[in-house]
Amino acid sequence: MRDKRDHYYWEAKKKGYRSRAAFKLLQMNKEFRLIRKxxxxxxxxxxxxxxxxVAVELGAFVVxxxxxPMEKLEGVTFVQGDITDENIIEVLLDISESxxxxxxxASPKITGIWTIDHLRSIDLARASFGIAKAVLRNGGNFLVKVFQGEEIQNFYNELKPCFAFKKFHSPKASRKSSAEIYFIGKGFKR
Ligand SMILES: C[S@@+](CC[C@H](N)C(=O)[O-])C[C@H]1O[C@@H](n2cnc3c(N)ncnc32)[C@H](O)[C@@H]1O
Structure with missing residues (x-):
């Protein structure tokens, strides 16, 4: 019901996107130029x-x-796996060396209990950062979703030294009621 009253839900249907989330990436990419051909x-x-x-449309090769599971998508190599499992890094580096x-x-299953959802989302975001540190080229870009809460400042302190440009951002296409916010890091340095 909520989706059907939603502008971005209908826009996604119209434009052939599999999720309304596509518009969040489009908006963030427009503002911060994260992905290049x-x-x-x-x-x-x-x-x-x-x-x-969206990334394929921008001319990227996507893993x-x-x-x-994910339905097949032209131009995308799909790996079914858990991002909190460190073995995934080797699989990803076999596909591309950087x-x-x-x-x-990535989002946890929502319980509706703010602290639990926040901490689980931080776990996924930390796992994503762990993968980024292992596979991202120097100068590369990182974008990660987190649900807001008390751990966010500690997480930011971990991310901060690794990027030349860093910012939290909430795209217009995020629902107003949502706790989600995106960390954008550009110019990765080891
Ligand atoms: C909000 S959806 C992503 C939507 C996507 N960005 C899009 O535009 O279609 C969040 C996804 O995170 C995935 N996820 C949650 N925990 C995960 C984990 N530990 N490893 C890999 N994927 C996970 C879920 O299965 C779900 O498909």
Whole structure:
């Protein structure tokens, strides 16, 4: 019901995107220029594939990971796996020796209990950052979703030294009621 009254839900249907989330990436990419033509992009928590679709449209080669299956998408190499399992890093480096962009829209199953959802989302975001540190090229870009809460400042302190440009951002296409916010890091340095 909520989706059907939603502008971005209908826009996604109209434009053939698999998720309304596609518009969040489009908006953030427009503002922060994260993905360029020819980039190798890693999409973590990718199913159903809206972000992957956008990255392919921008001319990127995409490797997508999700714990759940994803319907086939032209231009996307899909790996079904858990991003909190460190073994995934070797699999990803076998596919590409480095990545220009790592983006993660991974979300835990929502319980409705703010602190639990926040801490689980921080776990996924930290796992995404762990993967980024292992696979991102120097100078590369990182985008990750987190649900707001008390751990966010500590997480920011971990991210901060690794990026030349860093910012939290809430795209217009995020629902007003949502706790989600995106960390954008550009110019990765080891
Ligand atoms: C909000 S959806 C992503 C939507 C996607 N960006 C799009 O535009 O279609 C979040 C995804 O995170 C995935 N996810 C959650 N925990 C995960 C984990 N531990 N490993 C991999 N994927 C996970 C879920 O299966 C879900 O598909």
């Amino acid at each position: 020819g980039d190798v992009v890693l999409d973590l928590g990718a199913t159903p594939g809206g972000w992957s679709q 997508a990971v999700d714990i759940n 990545y220009d962009v790592v983006m993660s829209d």
